[in-house]
Amino acid sequence: MTIDVFWRIPTHGEPSSHRARTPHRGDWFPGDDSRRKPGLAGSGDDGFGYIDYLAEIAHAAEIAGFQGGLIPSFPMTDEPWVISSVLARETTTFRFMIPFQPGFLNPLVAARMTASLQRATGGRALYNVITGAGGPEQLWWGDNVMHDDRYGRTTEFLDVLRGVWQGGPFSYQGRFYQVEDGGLPDPLSREDFPEIYFSGSSDAALASASKHADYYLSWLEPFDKLKAKFDRVKERTAQLGRKIKCAVRVDIVARPTEEEAWEEIRRGFDGLGREVIERFGRPNGSESVGAARQRAGLPASIDSYRDLIIEPNVWSGFALLRGGQTNGIVGNYEQVAERLDQLVQLGADAFILASTPHLEEAYRVGEEVLPLIRGSTGAPALRAVG
Amino acid sequence: MTTEFVWQLPVSGDGRYGEAARTRRGERAGPAHPYSPGVTDPRGQRFNFFDHLHQVARAADLAGFDGIRIPEDPFGDEPWIVAGYVARGTRRLRLITEFAASRGSAVYAAKNAASFQRFTAGRFAWQIHSGGTAAARRVLGDFAGDEAVLPRIEEFVTVARGVLTEAPYSFKGEHFEVLDGGFRGALSGQLVPPVYLSGASEAALRLSARVADVHVFDAASPPEIRAAITRLRALARESGRSVVAGLRIDLVARETEAEAIRDAHRYREQAGQETEAPASTGAGLWQGLNRRGTGAAATLVGSYQQVTEALVDYSGAGVDSFLLSAVPHLEEAYRIGEHLLPAVRSRIDPEHRRVA
Numbered sequence: 001m002t003i004d005v006f007w008r009i010p011t012h013g014e015p016s017s018h019r020a021r022t023p024h025r026g027d028w029f030p031g032d033d034s035r036r037k038p039g040l041a042g043s044g045d046d047g048f049g050y051i052d053y054l055a056e057i058a059h060a061a062e063i064a065g066f067q068g069g070l071i072p073s074f075p076m077t078d079e080p081w082v083i084s085s086v087l088a089r090e091t092t093t094f095r096f097m098i099p100f101q102p103g104f105l106n107p108l109v110a111a112r113m114t115a116s117l118q119r120a121t122g123g124r125a126l127y128n129v130i131t132g133a134g135g136p137e138q139l140w141w142g143d144n145v146m147h148d149d150r151y152g153r154t155t156e157f158l159d160v161l162r163g164v165w166q167g168g169p170f171s172y173q174g175r176f177y178q179v180e181d182g183g184l185p186d187p188l189s190r191e192d193f194p195e196i197y198f199s200g201s202s203d204a205a206l207a208s209a210s211k212h213a214d215y216y217l218s219w220l221e222p223f224d225k226l227k228a229k230f231d232r233v234k235e236r237t238a239q240l241g242r243k244i245k246c247a248v249r250v251d252i253v254a255r256p257t258e259e260e261a262w263e264e265i266r267r268g269f270d271g272l273g274r275e276v277i278e279r280f281g282r283p284n285g286s287e288s289v290g291a292a293r294q295r296a297g298l299p300a301s302i303d304s305y306r307d308l309i310i311e312p313n314v315w316s317g318f319a320l321l322r323g324g325q326t327n328g329i330v331g332n333y334e335q336v337a338e339r340l341d342q343l344v345q346l347g348a349d350a351f352i353l354a355s356t357p358h359l360e361e362a363y364r365v366g367e368e369v370l371p372l373i374r375g376s377t378g379a380p381a382l383r384a385v386g
Numbered sequence: 387m388t389t390e391f392v393w394q395l396p397v398s399g400d401g402r403y404g405e406a407a408r409t410r411r412g413e414r415a416g417p418a419h420p421y422s423p424g425v426t427d428p429r430g431q432r433f434n435f436f437d438h439l440h441q442v443a444r445a446a447d448l449a450g451f452d453g454i455r456i457p458e459d460p461f462g463d464e465p466w467i468v469a470g471y472v473a474r475g476t477r478r479l480r481l482i483t484e485f486a487a488s489r490g491s492a493v494y495a496a497k498n499a500a501s502f503q504r505f506t507a508g509r510f511a512w513q514i515h516s517g518g519t520a521a522a523r524r525v526l527g528d529f530a531g532d533e534a535v536l537p538r539i540e541e542f543v544t545v546a547r548g549v550l551t552e553a554p555y556s557f558k559g560e561h562f563e564v565l566d567g568g569f570r571g572a573l574s575g576q577l578v579p580p581v582y583l584s585g586a587s588e589a590a591l592r593l594s595a596r597v598a599d600v601h602v603f604d605a606a607s608p609p610e611i612r613a614a615i616t617r618l619r620a621l622a623r624e625s626g627r628s629v630v631a632g633l634r635i636d637l638v639a640r641e642t643e644a645e646a647i648r649d650a651h652r653y654r655e656q657a658g659q660e661t662e663a664p665a666s667t668g669a670g671l672w673q674g675l676n677r678r679g680t681g682a683a684a685t686l687v688g689s690y691q692q693v694t695e696a697l698v699d700y701s702g703a704g705v706d707s708f709l710l711s712a713v714p715h716l717e718e719a720y721r722i723g724e725h726l727l728p729a730v731r732s733r734i735d736p737e738h739r740r741v742a
Contacts, residue, residue, distance in 0.1 A: 026572070051504070075569075076569075076573060077573075078504060078505075078573070079497055079498045079500075079501045083505075085468075086473050086505050087474075088471050089471065089474065105489065105490035105491075108527040109485075110490075112464040113467050116468065117467050119435070119463060120463075120468075122431075139567070140564065140565065140567050141491060141493050141567075142492060142493035178527065178529050179526075182525050182526065185398075185462075187410070187413065188463065
């Protein structure tokens with residue numbers, strides 16, 4: 001077996017360390033609306049944009065040996081389709097993992113965009129299909145389909161995408177999508193269908209994933225829970241006569257010594273206001289099953305960063321430092337690699353790693369941690385890139 | 387406004403000089419090997435048509451065009467991806483990206499547009515088309531009836547402008563809905579993409595009068611264009627707005643009239659298209675010469691001087707946005723940029739006239 005390791009592109013802003021929110025390199029960061037210029041030259045218009053920094057990270061990731069990177073999409077971030085097409089010519093092997101929700105695009109348009117992006121990049125596009133939390137958040141995006149229907153729509157969306165991919169003529173009469181004699185034109189139809197990383201933790205999500213996903217993507221959860229989840233996904237998929245792989249999206253802090261790694265966390269935690277910590281751990285009304293699963297098991301009162309260590313080398317406070325998913329691996333290079341190996345043994349076939357700042361840490365993790373990953377066989381197992 | 391000159395990307399392939407058949411330059415996907423056995427071909431699978439499209443966009447930028455139109459062609463590459471692909475390699479060009487309002491959420495389109503504006507210093511623009519006949523729309527997964535097409539474009543533009551300029555922004559219409567939307571943080575305050583619309587019907591003109599920045603007319607004679615612009619301006623005034631008039635027209639411009647006519651004839655014979663040459667088959671406006679190739683309804687054929695005069699006439703009729711193309715697009719971008727644009731600009735634009 002082989003293991004694919006991806007990096008992340010910090011669309012949601014980039015502080016210069018885990019320890020503090022300032023200074024930061026983006027022109028924006030949650031909670032700080034003061035516009036800064038992404039070049040570090042000062043306040044004048046230096047002609048650079050945040051895309052120039054993102055381009056540096058993407059290139060660093062491919063130089064350092066990552067497959068590519070996840071390009072997260074949130075209401076406040078730049079959009080991954082644009083980033084991918086804009087950086088196509090500036091990268092060589094970097095694979096663009098594009099998260100998007102089926103409700104955002106007509107599947108025929110998505111098919112053409114994807115095939116063109118494959119042509120523009122030499123087949124370096126892949127999807128992270130997200131169905132979304134539902135509720136009022138969805139209407140922010142201009143999408144008004146309710147939660148359980150939403151996975152039905154995701155399934156239909158991918159049905160149509162696959163149907164038209166090789167040229168058609170393809171017709172479809174779904175509840176959400178219809179098409180009459182559609183199909184990609186040559187030479188777009190010759191491109192490989194992108195790999196699909198599928199996110200979503202509810203039963204409806206698993207049903208949809210089982211049909212179409214190549215990888216089932218989960219945030220890091222307590223290891224035993226994660227194993228149970230992966231087992232369930234693989235079992236359901238096997239019932240359909242398909243195989244599915246599993247992937248883990250996880251933040252890491254890897255340092256030469258374990259002390260240095262935890263010191264990074266301690267400083268970040270100690271810089272937080274009390275009210276921030278108290279708000280953390282309380283449910284926020286989101287419908288996301290994944291978010292609730294991550295929060296499970298936190299202690300009632302959090303007094304020290306140590307209270308958030310939920311198992312060896314796993315810290316559950318990353319969302320406090322920079323938002324997003326909250327469980328991450330902290331340790332020296334060997335420890336981080338060992339924990340990743342452990343995840344491989346319980347069913348992971350791929351990782352999306354992230355660490356702040358993403359430029360320098362891409363090199364560090366690529367140089368110090370990736371070579372130590374043994375996978376489940378004990379032999380180096382990373383898939384060759386490019 | 388200063389008159390703008392826009393070039394076009396041949397997204398589904400291009401002809402060559404003396405050869406109307408369309409090919410995708412650089413495309414190495416097929417089995418055909420162009421060289422004789424034994425002649426080395428170092429390219430492998432390294433290039434495809436995207437590399438050439440990038441060249442065309444650069445050529446337009448270098449040759450002094452103000453923008454480039456990236457048309458939506460069902461047989462070509464997808465315009466938003468092409469726009470992103472050429473964005474970093476161009477510096478000044480407005481990237482006019484064509485699509486239909488059936489592409490998905492207007493909020494999502496606006497959000498992608500905000501990223502484009504951030505990455506291009508505000509060079510991204512939209513041309514929204516109707517999607518063609520009902521049958522053509524169904525092929526593209528769009529089952530809206532004919533009567534819904536124009537209202538949907540209007541809602542699309544309304545919602546996109548709303549979320550780009552206001553937060554919170556809510557809207558509930560027939561086709562689009564958004565609740566407490568609008569962009570904040572780095573995505574806020576980005577330029578709303580200028581909207582180019584087209585269509586000859588009264589309804590299309592009325593729609594443009596309400597929401598378009600530019601209304602693009604298909605090529606026709608200067609008097610016809612003048613009449614259409616007069617109507618557009620009257621409707622825009624009723625809406626308290628002004629709308630720039632655009633003209634989509636092709637060119638066959640050569641050093642001499644005779645060369646231009648020869649090339650136009652050859653092109654017509656090779657393309658096998660039903661074109662109506664002018665009675666004299668001389669210089670002037672040829673109908674339908676390259677409609678299937680570039681989408682232009684008509685082509686100006688003549689010497690540099692004749693074509694320059696014709697473009698100046700259109701300017702006099704009220705055209706402030708010229709959407710031009712000519713085959714092959716790379717070579718012709720330089721030709722038009724070198725031999726026509728300076729002359730036309732110096733005739734119609736006081737700024738240029740002073741310099742010239």
